[in-house]
Amino acid sequence: MVEFCPECSNLLRKRKDKDNSFLACKCGYQKEILSDNSKIESHVQKKKQALEKNLLIISEEDKISVHPKTKKNCPKCSNKEAETWQKQMRSADEPSTHFFRCTECKHTWRE
Numbered sequence: 001m002v003e004f005c006p007e008c009s010n011l012l013r014k015r016k017d018k019d020n021s022f023l024a025c026k027c028g029y030q031k032e033i034l035s036d037n038s039k040i041e042s043h044v045q046k047k048k049q050a051l052e053k054n055l056l057i058i059s060e061e062d063k064i065s066v067h068p069k070t071k072k073n074c075p076k077c078s079n080k081e082a083e084t085w086q087k088q089m090r091s092a093d094e095p096s097t098h099f100f101r102c103t104e105c106k107h108t109w110r111e
């Protein structure tokens, strides 16, 4: 692939750093090589799809109303038992949040 600089019409040379290859001119003009860009895009797309899949599975789990019970002091009443479950907030990169629901007064809170 031979390309010329649109700024000064010199021959562009192929350069490479860690992640990208690009065409560079001695005048300072740089152009990223598109094939590499589209690779990155499809990678991002894949990650997004995986994330949506994750969220779907979690919301399915949420429909199951019976959660395991654990010893936990309710902040509203003196009950010491609560249902517990975990929920992934926003993105899969973040730690999941613990939810609790008092078995007595049905107060729900999270940690």
Ligand SMILES: [Zn+2]
Binding pocket: 005, 006, 007, 008, 009, 010, 025, 026, 027, 028, 029
């Ligand atoms: Zn140039």
Ligand SMILES: [Zn+2]
Binding pocket: 074, 075, 076, 077, 078, 079, 102, 103, 104, 105, 106, 107
């Ligand atoms: Zn309670």
